[in-house]
Amino acid sequence: MGDKKLPLIYNQLYDAYGPQGWWPAKTRFEVMVGAILTQNTNWKNVETVIAELEKQKLLKPEKLDKVTLQHLAHLIRPAGYYNQKAKTLKAFLDYLKGRDFNLEKLMRRETKELRAELLRIWGVGPETADAILLYALEKPIFVVDAYTRRVFSRMGYVDEKITYEGLRGFFEQQLDKDLELFKEFHALIDELAKRHCKTTPECAGCPVSGLCRFSSKT
DNA sequence: GGCCAGGACACCA
DNA sequence: TGGTGTCATGGC
Numbered sequence: 001m002g003d004k005k006l007p008l009i010y011n012q013l014y015d016a017y018g019p020q021g022w023w024p025a026k027t028r029f030e031v032m033v034g035a036i037l038t039q040n041t042n043w044k045n046v047e048t049v050i051a052e053l054e055k056q057k058l059l060k061p062e063k064l065d066k067v068t069l070q071h072l073a074h075l076i077r078p079a080g081y082y083n084q085k086a087k088t089l090k091a092f093l094d095y096l097k098g099r100d101f102n103l104e105k106l107m108r109r110e111t112k113e114l115r116a117e118l119l120r121i122w123g124v125g126p127e128t129a130d131a132i133l134l135y136a137l138e139k140p141i142f143v144v145d146a147y148t149r150r151v152f153s154r155m156g157y158v159d160e161k162i163t164y165e166g167l168r169g170f171f172e173q174q175l176d177k178d179l180e181l182f183k184e185f186h187a188l189i190d191e192l193a194k195r196h197c198k199t200t201p202e203c204a205g206c207p208v209s210g211l212c213r214f215s216s217k218t
Numbered sequence: 219g220g221c222c223a224g225g226a227c228a229c230c231a
Numbered sequence: 232t233g234g235t236g237t238c239a240t241g242g243c
Contacts, residue, residue, distance in 0.1 A: 039225040080240040125226045145224055
């Protein structure tokens with residue numbers, strides 16, 4: 001593991017797919033809401049909800065904070081797990097309200113303690129916290145998810161039972177602490193998983209050559 | 219009609 | 232700390 005193959009994999013993915021433009025959102029707050037809504041849920045369902053919130057002009061923390069728990073649950077229904085997610089959004093909004101809804105000020109905070117605070121919010125686990133940190137607050141934290149675990153365990157780089165923190169460490173130790181690199185790499189891994197690394201291996205056409213145990217080493 | 223999707227929490231041993 | 236059940240909609 002001393003040899004750094006991750007940068008090579010990144011280059012292959014970037015060459016194949018190009019920039020992914022993650023996170024797809026207009027504002028930092030929209031990223032945060034999306035990060036919560038997409039928990040174990042198809043992104044398409046999240047888009048439906050985001051569009052509706054936008055339409056009702058509720059995509060501002062001060063506005064969404066005034067919506068009742070019950071109404072919030074109703075609004076986000078298409079995203080699934082709506083009771084849990086409504087509760088999470090409420091807890092998250094409480095957190096923001098306690099900081100005067102000032103996201104710019106939040107960004108100036110130190111990453112480690114900011115992460116610890118986010119993890120204390122009900123319903124916000126490591127992946128959601130890290131997605132918020134990386135894509136909304138622009139902190140260089142590598143976001144790993146189910147796709148990341150599947151892809152890199154299949155390729156033979158990590159055990160499929162590796163912990164979240166273990167997997168995150170695997171990436172952060174090998175890569176330069178580069179915000180744009182972290183943003184892009186995570187997005188590219190998800191794209192790769194969606195195309196070629198589903199529940200059943202579909203290696204044909206996979207752009208990662210020579211670096212995966214399944215690839216033909218030319 | 220079954221399977222899965224850009225997780226997290228509660229509860230248990 | 233590790234395994235299992237629960238939460239839920241919509242697309243394929």
